Amino acid sequence: xxxxxxTLLWAVxxxxxxxxxxxxxxxLATMVYAIRGGLSAAEILSRTQGSAGWFAFYSTFxxxxxxxxxxxLRSVLAEWLGWHGRGRDAALLALAMLLAVLGMRAVFxxxx
Amino acid sequence: xxGPAGHTGTWAAWVHRVSxxxxxxxxxxxxxxxxxxxxxxxxxxxxxVWTRHPLIKFSEWGIVVMLAAHLGGGLRVLxxxxxxxxxxxxxxxxxxxxxxxVVGLAFALGL
Numbered sequence: 538x539x540x541x542x543x544t545l546l547w548a549v550x551x552x553x554x555x556x557x558x559x560x561x562x563x564x565l566a567t568m569v570y571a572i573r574g575g576l577s578a579a580e581i582l583s584r585t586q587g588s589a590g591w592f593a594f595y596s597t598f599x600x601x602x603x604x605x606x607x608x609x610l611r612s613v614l615a616e617w618l619g620w621h622g623r624g625r626d627a628a629l630l631a632l633a634m635l636l637a638v639l640g641m642r643a644v645f646x647x648x649x
Numbered sequence: 650x651x652g653p654a655g656h657t658g659t660w661a662a663w664v665h666r667v668s669x670x671x672x673x674x675x676x677x678x679x680x681x682x683x684x685x686x687x688x689x690x691x692x693x694x695x696x697x698v699w700t701r702h703p704l705i706k707f708s709e710w711g712i713v714v715m716l717a718a719h720l721g722g723g724l725r726v727l728x729x730x731x732x733x734x735x736x737x738x739x740x741x742x743x744x745x746x747x748x749x750x751v752v753g754l755a756f757a758l759g760l
Contacts, residue, residue, distance in 0.1 A: 551730070568713065569756055606673040609673070610673055639684060643680045647683070
């Protein structure tokens, strides 16, 4: 991969990190709040179903993490397993797509 | 790159990396479970009964702590890379650890 593409991945990783910083903080606060008195499907769905705000939030969260996790794993695979090249990047692209599809399926599951 | 042994920054980099890997492994399971069970409230509530097992609760707590640690460590990285160097930034690894501890305690209190 050329230097320009490497730089782009670095920038995307930092940009997604900044988005995720906000998302994770909201997610942690929501979890600590929501688990008081025990969770239930009814309680979660009453918060999320038909809520455009939560739909936008979780969609942003899922898409940002679908980009962030594979790019992070890319360095780990290179440094710890010595796995470079197109095979690795194809596997990471597949991981990104898996996270995006499963994540959006869950988002639609709580919204619809 | 991880760094020299025994250095605070090395510890922070290890925690950041390991938590990132474990969170990445957890995410497909998390999404799949939510996507499959929330279609029916009964199925989701059955999953919640399963999560009351002490070992599962402890794992959940561990994931929450790792998420907080990864957030704290990530903010540290962003501060080191994008802000001009200041002496207070030496305390960021400790601040990230303290933040993960606070979130872990807050979550444990609600369990």
